[in-house]
Amino acid sequence: MAINAKTLSETELFYGHKACAGCGGSLAVRIALKVLGENAVAVLPAGCMSAVGFNFPQLCFGNNAIISTFAGTASMLTGVEAGLRAQGITDFHAVGFAGDGGTADIGLQALSGAIDRNDDILYICYDNEAYMNTGIQKSSLTPFGARTTTTPAGKNIRGNLRPKKNLFEIVAAHGIPYAATASVGYLNDFMRKVEKAKNIRGTKYIHVLAPCPTGWGVKTDETVEIAKEVVDCGLWYLAEYENGEFTLNQRPKEFSDVSAYLRRQSRFKHLTDADIEIITKSRDEKWEFIKKNFK
Amino acid sequence: MKPFLRDFVPTSYKDIPDATAYEAGYLVTKNAGWRNIRPVIDNTKCVGCLNCYLYCPDGVIFREGSKVNIDYDFCKGCGICSKICKPGAIKMEAEK
Amino acid sequence: MSKKFLSGNEAFAYGVRLARPQVISAYPITPQTIVVEKLSEFVEDGSLNAEFIHVESEHSALSCAIGASSVGARAFTATSSQGLLYMAECLPYAAGGRFPIVMMNANRSTALPWNIYGDQRDSISQLDSGWIQAYAGNAQEALDLALMSFYIAEHSEVSTPFMANLDGFVLTHTYEVVDVPTQEQADTFLPKYETENKLDLQNPRNLAFSAGPDTNTFFKYKEHLGILNASKIIEKAEERFAEIFGRRYSGLTESYQTDDAEFILITLGSISGLVREAVDKLRAEGKRAGLLRLRYLRPFPNEEIANAVKDAKALAVLEKDVSFGNEGTVYTNVNSALQKAGITLPTSNYIGGLGGKNISFEEIINIFDELEKQQSKVKFLGIGGEANGY
Numbered sequence: 001m002a003i004n005a006k007t008l009s010e011t012e013l014f015y016g017h018k019a020c021a022g023c024g025g026s027l028a029v030r031i032a033l034k035v036l037g038e039n040a041v042a043v044l045p046a047g048c049m050s051a052v053g054f055n056f057p058q059l060c061f062g063n064n065a066i067i068s069t070f071a072g073t074a075s076m077l078t079g080v081e082a083g084l085r086a087q088g089i090t091d092f093h094a095v096g097f098a099g100d101g102g103t104a105d106i107g108l109q110a111l112s113g114a115i116d117r118n119d120d121i122l123y124i125c126y127d128n129e130a131y132m133n134t135g136i137q138k139s140s141l142t143p144f145g146a147r148t149t150t151t152p153a154g155k156n157i158r159g160n161l162r163p164k165k166n167l168f169e170i171v172a173a174h175g176i177p178y179a180a181t182a183s184v185g186y187l188n189d190f191m192r193k194v195e196k197a198k199n200i201r202g203t204k205y206i207h208v209l210a211p212c213p214t215g216w217g218v219k220t221d222e223t224v225e226i227a228k229e230v231v232d233c234g235l236w237y238l239a240e241y242e243n244g245e246f247t248l249n250q251r252p253k254e255f256s257d258v259s260a261y262l263r264r265q266s267r268f269k270h271l272t273d274a275d276i277e278i279i280t281k282s283r284d285e286k287w288e289f290i291k292k293n294f295k
Numbered sequence: 296m297k298p299f300l301r302d303f304v305p306t307s308y309k310d311i312p313d314a315t316a317y318e319a320g321y322l323v324t325k326n327a328g329w330r331n332i333r334p335v336i337d338n339t340k341c342v343g344c345l346n347c348y349l350y351c352p353d354g355v356i357f358r359e360g361s362k363v364n365i366d367y368d369f370c371k372g373c374g375i376c377s378k379i380c381k382p383g384a385i386k387m388e389a390e391k
Numbered sequence: 392m393s394k395k396f397l398s399g400n401e402a403f404a405y406g407v408r409l410a411r412p413q414v415i416s417a418y419p420i421t422p423q424t425i426v427v428e429k430l431s432e433f434v435e436d437g438s439l440n441a442e443f444i445h446v447e448s449e450h451s452a453l454s455c456a457i458g459a460s461s462v463g464a465r466a467f468t469a470t471s472s473q474g475l476l477y478m479a480e481c482l483p484y485a486a487g488g489r490f491p492i493v494m495m496n497a498n499r500s501t502a503l504p505w506n507i508y509g510d511q512r513d514s515i516s517q518l519d520s521g522w523i524q525a526y527a528g529n530a531q532e533a534l535d536l537a538l539m540s541f542y543i544a545e546h547s548e549v550s551t552p553f554m555a556n557l558d559g560f561v562l563t564h565t566y567e568v569v570d571v572p573t574q575e576q577a578d579t580f581l582p583k584y585e586t587e588n589k590l591d592l593q594n595p596r597n598l599a600f601s602a603g604p605d606t607n608t609f610f611k612y613k614e615h616l617g618i619l620n621a622s623k624i625i626e627k628a629e630e631r632f633a634e635i636f637g638r639r640y641s642g643l644t645e646s647y648q649t650d651d652a653e654f655i656l657i658t659l660g661s662i663s664g665l666v667r668e669a670v671d672k673l674r675a676e677g678k679r680a681g682l683l684r685l686r687y688l689r690p691f692p693n694e695e696i697a698n699a700v701k702d703a704k705a706l707a708v709l710e711k712d713v714s715f716g717n718e719g720t721v722y723t724n725v726n727s728a729l730q731k732a733g734i735t736l737p738t739s740n741y742i743g744g745l746g747g748k749n750i751s752f753e754e755i756i757n758i759f760d761e762l763e764k765q766q767s768k769v770k771f772l773g774i775g776g777e778a779n780g781y
Contacts, residue, residue, distance in 0.1 A: 085442065
């Protein structure tokens with residue numbers, strides 16, 4: 001039976017945390033843990049979710065959980081998995097939850113190493129598109145044009161000049177057993193992917209877009225809506241990589257308006273029509289590639 | 296089952312553990328004070344779709360029979376539940 | 392027990408195998424490589440049942456070992472020099488988390504200039520990271536230390552990671568005849584690692600958490616007590632070791648002819664072998680020379696040093712490191728030990744062996760000569776001329 005709100009475990013494993021109201025990252029962590037269950041052994045690097053969940057004596061994970069160094073999510077996961085296996089323990093799921101900076105920047109080397117070894121771990125990147133925990137600084141997953149505190153939007157430079165790094169395909173290029181993209185706007189899709197990853201041996205990677213109302217400049221009740229809209233307008237996509245093949249899970253018949261998606265967020269408020277044209281063009285090019293290369 | 300509030304708060308030297316390791320899911324403070332507005336469920340309109348429960352970032356909406364209820368100790372009042380509720384069964388009301 | 396002709400690295404690997412680590416994560420760096428190559432061979436030939444993780448960096452090597460230790464597995468890693476510095480973030484992490492990981496460090500110079508040879512600037516730069524630091528004098532001690540390090544680190548009163556240092560090349564690559572204990576003996580010596588400081592499916596925990604200003608000092612004080620406790624647990628381990636293996640070690644320090652010595656040279660690592668010969672020569676000439684070898688820098692042997700030197704006329708510290716802008720770090724620590732014990736004694740500091748530079752027998756004799764004359768405070772060996780020394 002497909003996993004959905006009705007079939008999902010009612011156990012809450014991430015609870016009482018101090019994440020901002022409407023936090024997309026905490027939603028991703030909460031849902032993934034509900035799918036994985038109480039035998040999930042979670043590793044979280046320095047970042048939002050560890051900062052909000054592990055303030056002794058307020059400890060918000062109901063399952064086994066540990067903070068790693070910022071760069072060490074994947075390598076600590078490897079150690080956790082190997083250490084348990086070496087003791088003959090097999091009924092667990094080693095899962096990592098790292099943000100975009102912790103994954104695509106400082107943690108990329110360790111992640112690549114773990115995939116190379118094909119360690120039996122699930123690595124979930126909750127991507128809120130900047131270093132939010134430290135106060136909204138640019139990461140390599142910050143999209144083109146976004147204003148952050150280190151890519152200010154002024155007269156000379158209008159926010160981040162570089163496009164978002166394509167981490168999903170970088171991970172896939174390792175020949176990983178399973179990789180997927182997801183969005184907290186489409187939780188049924190995300191849950192299905194976590195459930196699938198749970199039953200695959202070897203390294204699994206899920207890249208879930210998780211809006212940050214604080215950093216994106218939207219209202220706290222708009223997190224889910226905007227996480228749907230980014231998919232609907234084609235700036236993010238729901239896909240999987242398995243057995244050497246890419247599969248697109250949701251093919252919008254018609255994209256919703258890119259500029260509407262951008263302009264409702266204060267991080268993109270400064271963009272000119274020409275900037276939005278650049279973003280739309282790069283979206284179209286990406287979809288040409290997807291149509292050509294994804295099933 | 297979920298992390299829950301405890302009476303005992305380890306704060307003194309003799310009460311803290313020897314290492315940075317402690318019982319999982321040990322809560323000592325609520326989040327209720329964060330709210331300006333609170334979600335209020337109108338059970339006559341609730342159709343039990345559970346979208347509010349599913350999409351709550353804090354997991355404070357829990358199933359109760361065929362409907363849902365809210366743990367106000369930990370609700371931060373983000374309003375996602377209200378927005379996602381198609382029948383309009385959840386209204387955000389000002390905290391008094 | 393069997394006799395084998397082994398290098399320091401190999402001897403250490405044999406010691407690690409006897410300790411039955413469950414997870415080994417390591418990244419190659421000269422002059423550490425042989426220890427991990429040897430352990431890989433042991434895993435391959437089935438004589439060691441461990442998960443050998445080929446990590447992509449030293450940072451991951453220690454991060455992985457922390458992960459393994461956090462689930463209660465016995466974990467080992469090894470590194471050297473730049474590798475130690477690259478994993479530096481994980482050092483206080485392991486210590487603060489009270490994860491009793493054992494690491495062998497092949498002491499090597501740190502860049503710049505690049506240099507692969509031995510000095511102790513790498514490990515001594517990490518003295519404050521919260522790890523126990525031991526310095527082996529020879530290959531036999533390296534093997535024995537490997538086995539004892541797990542006992543000491545994992546002891547419930549210690550719960551502190553252990554860095555066993557071997558002088559690069561001079562010890563790691565030099566062959567000696569070494570007694571290799573049997574597995575049965577080793578199993579008698581080393582109990583299984585038991586801890587509550589772990590992620591546990593039966594008893595879920597949150598680990599490696601944040602502790603704010605109110606409780607942070609408590610955790611750090613407990614960490615401090617743990618490494619201080621190592622002093623007595625080291626004695627206990629050595630006592631137990633002597634009973635089972637018949638070889639006896641002397642705790643945090645090793646004294647040679649210090650009882651009636653007027654002039655004492657304090658040093659650490661493999662150079663102590665040559666100092667011992669120098670002491671013998673001077674003794675034959677009727678000079679009351681002595682050697683105090685520091686086997687451990689953390690916990691620091693404050694009392695042992697004070698006791699050994701209290702009746703001496705002067706002492707010198709010979710070390711392969713310098714804290715730039717000050718003096719040798721061991722020297723600073725030794726002076727602190729004297730001051731705390733109320734001992735006033737002329738002391739001087741000789742910094743030598745940097746980047747693997749040979750320290751000659753004559754230079755050591757000369758240190759004792761200068762001690763009698765009390766010529767200088769801090770001096771670099773191997774630099775001639777009047778300008779050297781301040």
